[in-house]
Structure formats: C-alpha cells, structure tokens
Amino acid sequence: MTDHSELTALLSDWLPRQRWFAGKGRAGGQLRVEQDIRLTLDAHAKAVLRLLVIKVSYDDGGPSDYYQVPVVIRDDSPFGHEGFLIGESSSGIVYDGLRDADGNAALLTYLRRGASREGLTATAVETLEDLTARPVGAEQSNTSVVYGEAYILKVFRRLWPGMNPDLEITQVLARAGSGHVARPVAWLSGQLSGVPTTFAFMQDYLRTGAEGWLLALASVRDLYAEGDLHADEVGGDFAAEAERLGAATAQVHRDLAGALPTRPADAATLGAVADYLHQRLDGALAAVTELAPFETALRTAYDAVRGIEHPAPFQRIHGDLHLGQVLRVESGWVLFDFEGEPARPVPERTVLESPLRDVAGMLRSFDYAAQSMLLERQDEPALAYRALEWADHNRDAFCRGYGARSGTDPRDEGALLNAFELDKAVYEVLYEARHRPGWIGIPLRSVERLTGDPEQQRAQPAVRASDEGAQ
Ligand SMILES: Nc1ncnc2c1ncn2[C@@H]1O[C@H](COP(=O)(O)OP(=O)(O)O)[C@@H](O)[C@H]1O
Numbered sequence: 001m002t003d004h005s006e007l008t009a010l011l012s013d014w015l016p017r018q019r020w021f022a023g024k025g026r027a028g029g030q031l032r033v034e035q036d037i038r039l040t041l042d043a044h045a046k047a048v049l050r051l052l053v054i055k056v057s058y059d060d061g062g063p064s065d066y067y068q069v070p071v072v073i074r075d076d077s078p079f080g081h082e083g084f085l086i087g088e089s090s091s092g093i094v095y096d097g098l099r100d101a102d103g104n105a106a107l108l109t110y111l112r113r114g115a116s117r118e119g120l121t122a123t124a125v126e127t128l129e130d131l132t133a134r135p136v137g138a139e140q141s142n143t144s145v146v147y148g149e150a151y152i153l154k155v156f157r158r159l160w161p162g163m164n165p166d167l168e169i170t171q172v173l174a175r176a177g178s179g180h181v182a183r184p185v186a187w188l189s190g191q192l193s194g195v196p197t198t199f200a201f202m203q204d205y206l207r208t209g210a211e212g213w214l215l216a217l218a219s220v221r222d223l224y225a226e227g228d229l230h231a232d233e234v235g236g237d238f239a240a241e242a243e244r245l246g247a248a249t250a251q252v253h254r255d256l257a258g259a260l261p262t263r264p265a266d267a268a269t270l271g272a273v274a275d276y277l278h279q280r281l282d283g284a285l286a287a288v289t290e291l292a293p294f295e296t297a298l299r300t301a302y303d304a305v306r307g308i309e310h311p312a313p314f315q316r317i318h319g320d321l322h323l324g325q326v327l328r329v330e331s332g333w334v335l336f337d338f339e340g341e342p343a344r345p346v347p348e349r350t351v352l353e354s355p356l357r358d359v360a361g362m363l364r365s366f367d368y369a370a371q372s373m374l375l376e377r378q379d380e381p382a383l384a385y386r387a388l389e390w391a392d393h394n395r396d397a398f399c400r401g402y403g404a405r406s407g408t409d410p411r412d413e414g415a416l417l418n419a420f421e422l423d424k425a426v427y428e429v430l431y432e433a434r435h436r437p438g439w440i441g442i443p444l445r446s447v448e449r450l451t452g453d454p455e456q457q458r459a460q461p462a463v464r465a466s467d468e469g470a471q
C-alpha cells in the first residue's frame, strides 16, 4: 500500500482532535504509519477496513505514543454514505472505521473467524453471532461498539506494549467466578515494539445495566429539586446503592487478592508510595498553575503516608474506579474498565497498590456527581451545602458497605485514604485541564476543601450556619 504519506497528512489534522489523543500540550507531533493491516477478509470488497498503528513522536524528545486507528477506505462515491469522514486520498475516501457500518461488520467477521493476519490474531471463547453494530455514543478513552444487544467490543486507542490490564483482570475475576464483571468473550492481540499486545477486548453486553453515574445524578437531581429535604429524605436516596457498591468493590478486591500476588505494605513500600505521590504532584504543578497555592498542604498530606502502621496489604486493583465504571444490573453492581488511569504507562498500572486507591476514586466520584450539577449554578450557596451533604451521605454509605465485606472500614485508615483522595483530585485537575476545561473547578474546589485552605474555611461556615439554623 503506497498511500501512507497521504494518510499521515490527513491523520495529522484528525488525530489531535480526538478525545483520546493524549499528546495535547506537547509540541511537534510527527506521525508515522507503523502498521497497516487489512482486516476486511473479502478480497473484492468496495469498502475496506484497514487497521493502522500510528506512531507519534514529539519535539520534546520524550517517549513516542502509539495509537490504533482503524479506517475504512471506499473506492466508490461517498454520496449517501453516513460516516465520520477523515478525508480524501488517492486510494479512496477515508472514514473512521469504528463509526462505519462496513468497518464494524468487518471487525466482527475477523473475530468470528478467529482470523490472523500480519501478527494480529483474533481469539473467541465461543462461536460469536453475526450481529449489527452500533457505536457507543460518547467518545471516551477508547472507542466501544455494541453488536446486537449481545456484545460490547472496546478498541483500545492508545496502545502500550503488553497485555491490557482490562483483559487480564477481567479474565482473572471471571475465572474466580466473580458476579461483579461482564464475561470476556473475545479479544484481538497484535504486536507492538515486538511485544504481544492487546488491541481490542469484547465482553457480554449488559443490556439492562444502568450506569452508576446516571443513577447518582438522578438522586442528586431529586435532592436539588426538594430544597427543604435532606439527602436521606428524598425519593431518590442513593445510599443503599452506594452501600452495595462498597460491598461489591470489597468483594472484587478480595477475589483479586485471592487469585493474584499480594505484598505487605511495609515502611519501604509506604515510603515509595509517598515519593510517587510527590512525583505525580510535580508533573501536575508544572502543567496547571492553579494548583500552586495548595502545594505545601498536599506535600504534608503525602508525607503523612510514611508513618502509617499496618495498612491493608498491596494487591492488584481497578486503578481508575468511579461511578462511570460501574453498572447496576438485577443481581447487583458490575465493575468494568480495569485498565487503570489511561494516562499512566501500562507497566505502572500493573504494580501492586493499596486497595484504598479504588476506594478514594469512588469517594471522589460521589463528590463529582454532586458538584457537576452545580456547574451552572455557582450563585446558589444553599445548593453548595446540599451537594456536600449528598456526597458525604453516600461516601459514608460506600465505606460502610466496603467495611462490612472486607472487615476494615476504609475510614479507619484516614491518612492513607486522605492522601489517595488528594492524589486523585490532583490527577483529575490535570485530566480536566486537558480534556474538559469547563469542569476543572470541581476537582480544584475539592483540593481546596481537602487541604483545608484558609480562604475556603472562611467561606464555608456562612452557608453551613444558615442551613443549620433552618433545621
Ligand atoms: N459489559 C458492558 N455492558 C454494557 N455497557 C457497557 C459494558 N462495558 C462498558 N459499557 C458501557 O460502555 C461505555 C464505555 O466503556 P469503558 O470501558 O468505560 O470505555 P473507556 O475505556 O473508553 O472509558 C461505558 O460508559 C459503559 O456505559
């Protein structure tokens, strides 16, 4: 195939505009097509799916990134074709292959036939049905496609050499008989820098599942609509669900600890954790100036980790747990996306960590749910108080559920939990700065609150006092 310079030119414009492109803010961005694998098995097809692996190198001399970009190239007229156009090349019109009916059909056929081309091998645990595709609406860290109502296929956008932790951990939990994951049904493995690498992962589609984030928002909405009621009095109280979610999270941790290695958290381990938190903060401070006023307080909270005695052993965890990563099905809560934080290099995401990191992630998410609905209502102090109340109520319920299943209430490990919550909030500040600048106030205000910023302390009591007086 001889059209790589044209494809490179088209993708140089298209790739940086995608939500999952991680190189925002890095200068340079030179693209090169590293792999080009024809996935359409029919030799005479007019619309051909080609899986491109693009290497992006930067002027800063830092590590290059790799992205997976399946494209459909049509050699007929584009008229009447509804797809996401990338551009025109001499070999045909180029579309985003994961937003294209022919592209998604070709991908499923490749998986169904257990095909293997140029090192890209499909494995399925059962005979897959031939079903119509529907891309999952929102672009997130990756791109997912639902087939019929039976399977969901996640195509990893940014590739890292090695097995993706999402596939690895979901398989481990499924083998352990966990009811808290969706069954893995197929995957695509290729090569990256000479290492066998996961390119895509298919699971059972949980058709009746309701996303935790949306359920939580519905509860917050109920509370805000009932100005005089408290979080436990409104129709949509979420606390019973939060408690079940805490128990499910503890059970997943227990299953992972039973199936994979664990390590006691000794002084050296905790010292390394504190150093790592400082190092993450260094990166965030360099990128987001608004964090500077909180640096001293953050570093003090991180140093407190060094002196902790007898914390829970370290083990494999979810790594990026939040309300958007859990689905409520009839039998209870299901967790997905065990990929860890998408911006972290995969080798960092597979190390043994404190399970409290996941707890902290979920606690932050309760705060997010309550605060996100205030983004357009900054001038209503009574609601700001309601938001804190809703979040605290559900954070308590989550910890209660977690403690009941694990035997240890996460709040008993306060200093470690606090440090992880702050670290998560700092990560979120960076994430929002890069991907959703309009939301950056949510984690920033939390950093302010959690570090006990004096300005904030002065601002809060007026709101709280008036509310308490009204009770
Ligand atoms: N097994 C499943 N059944 C039903 N919906 C799912 C399943 N797994 C994921 N989803 C939905 O697909 C969306 C994207 O999945 P996710 O793993 O979070 O992708 P990303 O890595 O891009 O964030 C989620 O928001 C969730 O609602």
Ligand SMILES: O=P(O)(O)O[C@H]1O[C@H](CO)[C@@H](O[C@H]2O[C@H](CO)[C@@H](O)[C@H](O)[C@H]2O)[C@H](O)[C@H]1O
Pocket (backbone or CB within 6 Å): 140, 141, 142, 213, 320, 322, 323, 324, 325, 337, 341, 342, 361, 364, 365, 366, 368, 369, 428, 431
């Ligand atoms: O789901 P992803 O793996 O893509 O995770 C990334 O994006 C999340 C946003 O979609 C981001 O989560 C943050 O926003 C959520 C609400 O949209 C909130 O529930 C989370 O608590 C908050 O961290 C996540 O951090 C990021 O890694």
